[in-house]
Structures are given as structure tokens and as C-alpha cells.
Amino acid sequence: MRIAVLGTGIMGAPMARNLASAGHEVRAWNRTAAKAEGLGASVAGTPREAVEGAEVVITMLADGPTVAAVMDDVTLPDGVVWWQASTIGVEWPAKFAPHVDGPVMGTRKPAEDGKLTVLASGPGRERLGEVFAPVSAKVIDLGDEIGAGQRMKLVGNAWVLGLVEALAETIALAEQLDVDPRAFLSMIEGGLMDTPYARLKGEPMIAREFPPSFPLVLAAKDAGLISDAAPDLPLPRLIRQQMLKVVEAGYGDEDLSATIRALWQEPS
Ligand SMILES: NC(=O)c1ccc[n+]([C@@H]2O[C@H](COP(=O)([O-])OP(=O)(O)OC[C@H]3O[C@@H](n4cnc5c(N)ncnc54)[C@H](OP(=O)(O)O)[C@@H]3O)[C@@H](O)[C@H]2O)c1
Known part of the structure; x- marks a missing residue:
């Protein structure tokens, strides 16, 4: 699949690397561009450029305000699935376009090992099996309500x-x-x-x-x-x-x- 990863910090970088290693076509964007290099992904200059042509968009950013600011630059065409993986709390999910609310449990090592636990809720999550597989050991399905994951x-x-x-x-x-x-x-x-x-x-x-x-x-x-x-x-x-x-x-x-x-x- 064509996947855009926005945010390649401690968690996003190994996620992007594992997705690319699994054969996905990954385009990564990070505010500090150097952290998006060397992951097996192509590096985009802006979030908009990263998302162009993607089937799945993943945000792995610091917090809700950061996700809002980064996604402000982006228009998601119909059919694109947005996996919002950052921890943003209970207020932010409702402010965003429909998405898979899928924060993760696990830290640097489980992220590197592709052994995260995904707490998935919201529409489109059934289409993310191939995306969850290389990054997680476990996916907990929390139903259709966006925000249940958070x-x-x-x-x-x-x-x-x-x-x-x-x-x-x-x-x-x-x-x-x-x-x-x-x-x-x-x-x-x-x-x-x-x-x-x-x-x-x-x-x-x-x-x-x-x-x-x-x-x-x-x-x-x-x-x-x-x-x-x-x-x-x-x-x-x-x-x-x-x-x-x-x-x-x-x-x-x-x-x-x-x-x-x-x-x-x-x-x-
Ligand atoms: N580390 C963990 O154990 C862990 C576990 C589960 C969930 N999480 C959650 O996962 C998310 C990412 O955490 P992390 O550990 O990967 O943190 P991190 O290494 O500090 O990465 C944070 C990311 O957010 C970006 N960012 C911060 N402020 C920004 C801004 N104003 N504009 C654009 N980008 C900005 C950073 O870009 P720069 O590289 O340019 O700073 C980086 O890509 C957070 O929501 C965190 O709570 C973390």
C-alpha cells in the first residue's frame, strides 16, 4: 500500500521503517527532516506532499494541537484512511475528520520490534490489517466510535x-x-x-x-x-x-x- 507517515520521532520512525520493510511504499514527513531519512521511505518536504497519492495516512505526532496544525495543511481525498496514532486525549478526536483513532501501547523497543498494541476504533480500521501487521503484536478492536481508542x-x-x-x-x-x-x-x-x-x-x-x-x-x-x-x-x-x-x-x-x-x- 502507499502509506504516508507524518511524524518520525521515537515512535513514528521505527513504524515507518517496519512498514517499508514489509513492502509498503512509504513516504515520510517530519518537521526535523533528518529524522525521516534512512528509514526505507521517501522523504517529503511538506505534509501535503507526503499525503499525495497515499491510500493510508498515519499521524504519529506529539499531541492534539500538533496533529491539528500538521493536518491543517492536508486535504484527504475520499477513500483515504487516516490512522491517527498519536496520544491526544478525549477532546481532540471529535475535532478531526473521520479517522481511525488508534493510539498505541508500547514504547521505543516494541516500536522497533514491530510489537506495539494498537487500540483501534473508528471507521476504516477493518482496512488497516496490512498496515497494523508489521508494526504491532496485538490490535484491540474498540468499535466504531472515534475516541474509544484514546x-x-x-x-x-x-x-x-x-x-x-x-x-x-x-x-x-x-x-x-x-x-x-x-x-x-x-x-x-x-x-x-x-x-x-x-x-x-x-x-x-x-x-x-x-x-x-x-x-x-x-x-x-x-x-x-x-x-x-x-x-x-x-x-x-x-x-x-x-x-x-x-x-x-x-x-x-x-x-x-x-x-x-x-x-x-x-x-x-
Ligand atoms: N515514546 C513512547 O513510549 C510512546 C508510547 C506510546 C505513545 N506515544 C505517543 O506517540 C506520539 C509520538 O511520541 P514519540 O515518543 O515518538 O515522541 P517524539 O520522538 O518526541 O516525536 C514527536 C513528533 O512530533 C513532532 N512535533 C512536535 N512538535 C511539533 C510541531 N509543533 N510541529 C510539527 N511536528 C511536531 C516531532 O517533530 P521533530 O522531530 O521535528 O521534533 C516528532 O515527529 C505522542 O503522542 C506520544 O505521547 C509515545
Whole structure:
């Protein structure tokens, strides 16, 4: 199929590469053009140029306002299926033309391995089997209602963000109490309290190195989207505050595990 990928950041780049490797004819556009190079896709100078002649258009951009700005430049002919994969929250989907609302669960590595989980809702998703296949291990069909995918995504991210913030506090507490934080990870290993995520995100927190899989600034965005959708929940609000402290200190491009910086005596 002829596929346009708009947005080749951490997630969009491996998605474009996997689609091209599967034999699709991929044209990629990214604001920073260099990130669209070397993916096996042809590189377009504008979103409009990328979309010309495409049968499927994928947006994998930072947030709702970015998707709106990029798609403003584009007219989708009848019959073209738009897969909107970015996490944009519950308000934005209704503002867009009919599309497949398909945010994804999974981060850099699952994106590289073609093992994302797609949360697909909205019209046209039944036509995307060949597009979902090279990028995903699982597609959850959430029905015809545009926005159902985003709602499920916020639920998934409430869980992920809660885990990471609880982990950050647990490791910070261990360090304050002079307990080896790796001994904490060993203590829970293999038991009911364990989760692979504890090691995945705990090791970078302990090593104080945060190469980005999921940029902190986007995690803070998602905590805000959850808060906006459910203002009565205290945790997403607190998590957003913590993350924004670190973003404002200049570390927004680091991984979300860098939220632990907000708990250090010296936040750098
Ligand atoms: N990383 C994850 O673990 C993960 C997992 C699931 C879902 N998501 C979601 O997937 C989406 C993409 O995330 P990502 O991790 O790939 O982030 P990323 O690497 O930061 O990529 C963000 C993309 O948005 C573009 N962008 C940002 N502001 C823009 C603007 N004003 N105009 C035009 N383009 C703009 C960036 O272009 P430049 O390259 O020019 O900056 C880049 O293509 C987000 O909605 C995120 O929440 C991420």
C-alpha cells in the first residue's frame, strides 16, 4: 500500500521503517527532516506532499494541537484512511475528520520490534490489517466510535505513569534510608509485587541515566490529558506536577523515568 507517515520521532520512525520493510511504499514527513531519512521511505518536504497519492495516512505526532496544525495543511481525498496514532486525549478526536483513532501501547523497543498494541476504533480500521501487521503484536478492536481508542489509552497510561511515579518514590526512599535500591528490586523479584517495569525503569533511576524511550515532556502531557478527563483523580495531577518540575529544569527530552529528579535534594 502507499502509506504516508507524518511524524518520525521515537515512535513514528521505527513504524515507518517496519512498514517499508514489509513492502509498503512509504513516504515520510517530519518537521526535523533528518529524522525521516534512512528509514526505507521517501522523504517529503511538506505534509501535503507526503499525503499525495497515499491510500493510508498515519499521524504519529506529539499531541492534539500538533496533529491539528500538521493536518491543517492536508486535504484527504475520499477513500483515504487516516490512522491517527498519536496520544491526544478525549477532546481532540471529535475535532478531526473521520479517522481511525488508534493510539498505541508500547514504547521505543516494541516500536522497533514491530510489537506495539494498537487500540483501534473508528471507521476504516477493518482496512488497516496490512498496515497494523508489521508494526504491532496485538490490535484491540474498540468499535466504531472515534475516541474509544484514546479513552483506553488514557486508562493504560494512568497505570504506567502511576507505576513509574511509585517506583521513583520507592527508589528515592530507599536511597534516603540508606537501603540499596537494587536490593529492593531483588526483594520483589519473582513475587506477586514484581513487574518487569520495575527493573526496566528502576535501573535507569538508580544509574541516574535517562536515555529516552518515552520523553518526559510527553508523559507530563499524558498526565495532563488524564487529569483533564478525570479532574477528581489526585494522582495524575500530582504526577504531572512532579514531571513538570523536571521538564522546567530542562530535562523534558529525557525518559519519563527522569521524574525521579524531582525527588532528589539537588534536582539535577
Ligand atoms: N515514546 C513512547 O513510549 C510512546 C508510547 C506510546 C505513545 N506515544 C505517543 O506517540 C506520539 C509520538 O511520541 P514519540 O515518543 O515518538 O515522541 P517524539 O520522538 O518526541 O516525536 C514527536 C513528533 O512530533 C513532532 N512535533 C512536535 N512538535 C511539533 C510541531 N509543533 N510541529 C510539527 N511536528 C511536531 C516531532 O517533530 P521533530 O522531530 O521535528 O521534533 C516528532 O515527529 C505522542 O503522542 C506520544 O505521547 C509515545
